[in-house]
Amino acid sequence: MTWTLPEPMLAAPVPDPDLPPGWAAEPKWDGWRALLSWDAHRLILRSRRGTDLEPSFPELRSGAAQLPDATALDGELAGRARPSR
Template structure:
C-alpha cells in the first residue's frame, strides 16, 4: 500500500491558502487499510499489524468493495471526546480481550484518502477526483460504523470553527491538501 499523498503540507498559521482544501487532523493512529478477497490488512505507520487488536474493523470490512485500499486514522470516542488512551493497549490484545475492548470502546476508521478502489490505483488522481471517490463509496455502499469519512472544506470559516470548537473534543488541528 502506498503512503499518504505528497500534496499535503504544514503551514505556520491557520489561514486556508487559495487552491487548497482542509481536512481535520484526528488524535488517533494513522493506519493504511487494504481489503482484498475477504482479507483485511491494517497496518500502522511503523508496519505493526493492527487487525488482531481491532475486531470491529475486521468485521466491518465486509462493507467495503473488494480491491479497496484506504488511508485513515483509527480513533476511539469516549464521553464525546477522542480518547487516544483507549487505543493504547489494543496492540497487545487478541481474541476475547480485544473483543471486550471493542465492545466497551469501539474504534472507528476515519477515511481521508482512497488509495485503490476495486483494484484501480487512485494515488495519481488530483485531489478533487479521489475526494469525490470516497464520498461516492460511502454513499453507494451505505457505509456505517466503524467507517467515517473525514470532513473536507474549502471554506475558511469552517476551518476556523474546526480550530476553535472541535479542538475541545480532541481534534489536533487541520491538514491542507492541494486541490
C-alpha cells in the first residue's frame, strides 16, 4: 500500500485568543513546520515545501521508531539545526 503525507496545517492569526469549548490550540514557535511519517521502519521528514529535513534532525529517527506504523505527525520543530528552507 502506498501511503503519502497529508498537506500541512498552517498557523492562522486570530483576533481573539479565547477558544470555543472543545477546541485546542498550540503556540506558533519559531522553528520549522514539518510533516513526519513513520511506516514500516521508514522515516519521512519534510518541510511544508517538500524539503527533506531528516539530515538536519537525525535524533528524530530514534523517537519515530517508538511510534506505531502508519503514523503521521504535523507540527513545529524547534531546535538548533539550520536546514535550508
